[in-house]
């Protein structure tokens with residue numbers, strides 16, 4: 169991975185790459201706590217801790233906000249994995265910081281249907297993305313743009329062999345399947361993880377909202393609209409049509 173990013177931007181990027189792992193570890197700790205056991209989830213924590221540690225030690229700027237918190241969090245989880253009677257690691261702060269890190273450096277959300285269209289056309293012109301981009305809701309388009317830019321600038325072997333199979337919302341998160349491998353696949357992984365904390369209708373901070381019919385990641389205002397607004401209201405925001413088009 170260190171080959172992927174020039175040194176000045178390496179730490180910020182490494183910090184972002186660490187975030188999905190931290191969220192995954194927090195999710196597993198929470199699951200084990202709730203299930204009071206869940207042996208498999210528990211066993212799978214150890215290798216994940218090792219991977220997160222590996223990313224963490226490679227960050228040279230120790231003053232980055234997520235770094236200190238991540239060190240403490242991983243220490244706590246390791247202690248708890250070794251001795252389950254140790255206090256449960258605190259997860260609110262690390263979740264909050266990891267989510268904020270995943271949303272760093274995003275371009276603004278499209279303001280109009282026309283703006284979205286123009287920006288989708290730009291992304292669709294990248295052969296490895298193509299028409300799949302039209303499946304991406306408006307609020308998540310900046311996630312794709314950021315990833316595309318990171319890959320264009322820092323990808324190792326050019327994009328000739330890259331391919332996107334699908335890009336769409338599924339069960340509340342971005343389902344972006346590609347043939348990219350590591351290190352480039354990290355960039356895709358960060359976009360997917362960022363979609364779990366980003367409203368698909370407006371791009372603000374969001375969380376998973378489950379109704380009988382749908383699982384959608386929405387901000388508070390759009391959860392309200394989904395529950396009390398007209399049918400299709402969220403769909404019209406996420407996939408706007410130009411009036412008169």
Ligand SMILES: [Zn+2]
Nearest residue numbers: 367370387390
């Ligand atoms: Zn929203």
